[in-house]
Amino acid sequence: MKNRLFVLLLGLLLGCGKAAAAPEREPLPTPGQWYVILDAGHGGFDAGASGPDTGVKESDLNLQVALLVQEALEDAGVRVLMTRTDAGALGDTKREDMARRGQLLSIEGADAAVSIHMNKFTDRKVRGPMVFYQAGAEAGQALAAAVIDSLTDALDLSPRLPNPGNNFVTRVPPCPAVLVECGFLSHPQEELLLQEPEYQRAIAEAIARGVLSFLEEKESAAAAP
Numbered sequence: 001m002k003n004r005l006f007v008l009l010l011g012l013l014l015g016c017g018k019a020a021a022a023p024e025r026e027p028l029p030t031p032g033q034w035y036v037i038l039d040a041g042h043g044g045f046d047a048g049a050s051g052p053d054t055g056v057k058e059s060d061l062n063l064q065v066a067l068l069v070q071e072a073l074e075d076a077g078v079r080v081l082m083t084r085t086d087a088g089a090l091g092d093t094k095r096e097d098m099a100r101r102g103q104l105l106s107i108e109g110a111d112a113a114v115s116i117h118m119n120k121f122t123d124r125k126v127r128g129p130m131v132f133y134q135a136g137a138e139a140g141q142a143l144a145a146a147v148i149d150s151l152t153d154a155l156d157l158s159p160r161l162p163n164p165g166n167n168f169v170t171r172v173p174p175c176p177a178v179l180v181e182c183g184f185l186s187h188p189q190e191e192l193l194l195q196e197p198e199y200q201r202a203i204a205e206a207i208a209r210g211v212l213s214f215l216e217e218k219e220s221a222a223a224a225p
């Protein structure tokens with residue numbers, strides 16, 4: 001016990017010394033100030049939707065966009081937990097995958113959870129992003145509104161409302177949660193755009209900005225007298 005305390009104190013001292021030795025550096029963001037869970041939908045045996053013209057897999061696009069959202073959030077000092085960082089599923093069966101995903105999405109202390117997906121519809125003229133929240137969840141709705149506003153703004157689309165829904169990834173987390181459908185793989189142009197790194201980055205940064213504005217709003221509301 002004493003040893004552990006000593007190591008802890010030593011660690012703190014060393015930590016302080018390090019900070020003092022580099023005063024010219026920008027102060028680090030407060031660790032764990034905000035904590036966001038990012039879920040790249042599908043993976044492995046479950047590819048999700050596929051692009052009718054190019055055969056692109058939704059699971060791959062979800063991961064590409066999620067990694068860019070992670071980068072944008074971490075650049076803003078947010079702590080991020082990814083449900084997956086490679087092409088694989090989170091288990092050998094859909095049941096195992098969902099159980100593991102559910103566990104990660106339920107981790108204590110998260111401020112928001114965002115699941116990234118790509119849409120598909122029979123009418124190939126339908127396009128654009130959609131953001132779903134768990135029907136009846138007030139904070140989820142506020143998060144969804146912030147994210148869809150940021151997306152329509154970034155993509156120069158007319159404003160859209162977020163959509164109420166009932167999805168595993170918005171139902172399970174105890175924190176405000178949204179499912180972002182970045183666009184329609186069934187729309188011929190959007191199927192190509194969603195594979196463009198620049199477009200993916202624009203979407204990812206817009207999602208991150210939406211999440212940040214929700215978190216800032218929540219924090220200033222909590223700080224208000």
Ligand SMILES: [Zn+2]
Binds near residue numbers: 041058117
């Ligand atoms: Zn999906």
